Amino acid sequence: MKKKSRILLIVALILSLTITACGKTTNEGEKQPEKQPETPVEQKNEVIEVSTVSASDQYLKFDEGESFEKNSVYDAYEKDIGVKLTNKWVSADDVQFKEKVKMSIASNDLPDFMKVNATQLKELTEADMIMDITDVYDKNATDETKKFLSMDGGMQLKTATFDGKLMGIPSSYNPYQYQFLYVRTDWLKKLNLPEPKTMADLLTIAEAFKTKDPGGTGKPHGIAISKDPFNQSTAVTGLIAFLNSYHAYENLWMEDGNGNLVNSDIQPQVKDALKALQEMFKKGLIDPEFVVKDVEKAAELLYNNNAGIVYGQSWVPAQLAKGAVKDGKVVQEWGVFPIPSVDSEPARSQIGLGVDEYYVISKQAKHPEGVIKLLNHWIVVDNHPTPEQKVYEYGKDLKEKGNNYWLLSPLRVGKQKDNNGEILPRAIENKDESILETKDHKTRYERAMKYVDGTDINMWWEYLISGPKGAYSLVPEIQNNKQYLQNKFYGAPTPTMADRQEILKKKRDEVYFKIMMNQVSVDEFDKFVEEWKKLGGDEMTKEVNEWYATHKQ
């Protein structure tokens, strides 16, 4: 009797182990009966199911009871165009999103559609994991969509085309995104300093901010920098605009004057810029701890009056607002300036192609047309929404409350051109609503006006972006004088690039950082140039020029 029960116990233990190990299979088996009652409903509305992957965002605030599984935006898509969205996974933030995308690719576990970068687009195309969407796009995209995505002359679509096959939808945006210089103007007044017109002015200002400590913190620095300043995705607290001031550029292919392309990372102008940074570092204008500070941490220097200079894109004021507006009062005054130049030649802002990410459709997707429907619909609701379609922006109560519901739309493309710079500053200055054209204009105008008439001082940031002296007001001049430099290489990464880019980049960052932090002499740059060429840089340049020969306009 006793023995029997012991055997029983052992068998039970082993069984339970085996069952837990096979837990997943059991679940899948259960799923099927669960689905059956839904089928008739699906057929009635002809709802198709499309899966994707998403990233949470610190700016996305869900309404009560809503989540990525169920929210008013997904419901609206299902109701309006019959596409039911599901998420294969949701990452905690954008950084993790990118990691998880890599994992999805590595494990060959793609959702129906997802956002990938240019390297991944090429890799997925070569691996034959994604669909050739030439026909699907042609058949299902509306005329409006087609026009919308080729406003730039079709350049962005071309970057997603391999051997005449369209492999992805460019996650387009306006390529004319310039970087600006933001300076504490109240400090300029306090110290009786002129506005920064030249690089020399800027260095004087930075030094004064350090030595005279206008913020009274006891720990002043000149400029706020975060740990990845030479990365184009560092849109605030970066240093790319600083390089641009010295006519140096970050990893950009530019003409050398003889009709060939050269990489900007190894040009002598970079050395000048690094030398200047080293000087600044020696004087204590740069916080030495920047190497371990992410953007938010570096921005604390700005919030807490430790630093009064920062480079960044037009939306930087939204970041600055955290420190500048306190309890409904503006406590820090900021001004935005075009990036100054080191010499008499105006600085040129480096810009990309306006596309570095693509939406790709998995080869396994059952309803690729659903993805194009999402695209069509996004363009409609983002550009000329009816009052009910405001749900895509604000959620079910259709009111702006800063929840950023637009982040929930899984497929978003932006305009390749805008005229915010011509319209908004004028409209806001004259309080003239009649000249506003796009939805973006109207939203921004409304926000800026709230600041102007004092109903919501927190909207200070919009005024510094769109107002008469805002970042946008500087755009027309840059645009008209062509003070920008666009990457001349827009093809898929070349073979050597795919192999060596990462090695070269790390090498570069190491050398740049060490020079900047005064750990090695600035002449180390020359050694780096030699090494860069040897480590595949020359090979890469050759390949890029072969490409350029066939694509020159």
Next chain:
Amino acid sequence: MNVLTRMWKREWPLHLMLFPGIVLVLIFSYIPMAGIMMAFQKYVPNKGLFGSPFIGLKNFQLLMDYPDIGRIFFNTVYIAVMKIVAGMIVPVTIAILLNELRKEWVKRTFQTLVYLPHFLSWVLLSGILIDVLSPSSGILNQVLGLFGIDPVFFLGDNKWFPYVMVISDVWKEFGFGTIVYLAALTGINPSLYEAAEIDGAGRFKQTLHVTLPGMLPIIVLMFTLSIGNVLNAGFDQIFNLYSPPVYESADIIDTFVYRMGIEQAQFGFATAVGLLKSVISFIFVSMSYILAYRVANYRIF
């Protein structure tokens, strides 16, 4: 025959209980070994292991072409060896000291407290470390300042970085080792101490001649096991704390593989490095096993 049948009758439940374990090892340790093939392929995820083209030793070639590869191997071994040695000395010392404590509750409290950091992840700890070690506001540098020492940027200085890694890792993990060694201490026959006392040995002599020899088998065992880690310098720790200026002293094989393999999606290359690592580790483990057998006459298998 008869004996065998009887044995089988008695022991079959034991064999049955062993079965799930063997299956797990097969599925998770042996079958994935086929993935070693990737090291010789240009691996393409959806073509899979058997469809991807073979490219011979090109992945290894690429690795050897990389100019910093020597430095990366050196950093790995340097940091790992220091971690192994320090990770041995500190817990043994603490365990002996704890053993001398008379009040049981003090001993237990201390044991629990030092064990706690073991459960924290490096993602979390790195944030804390960055704050603690900050040259401008970190508590450590403020204390050093009281003695008139200029602030040191521990995480941005190649001279300091490897030691910060070793010290912080030992701090995080020594609680775990301590528990193992404490267990070894309880196994020592008390009559040996009595005998030593009669022979006139003091506390220190007792430790030297009774406690330490008594712990030796466990120390050798732990050492043998940790030798296999000589090429694991701690990816998650270093990855969360390093930055371009300290690549020189901080870049280890794992961080390198991560950047090359995962970020650039060169799976074949990453596997090649992984394979190389396994081969070297295997050599080290074999060596330490032989040494343990020859020197301490200790065998695991």
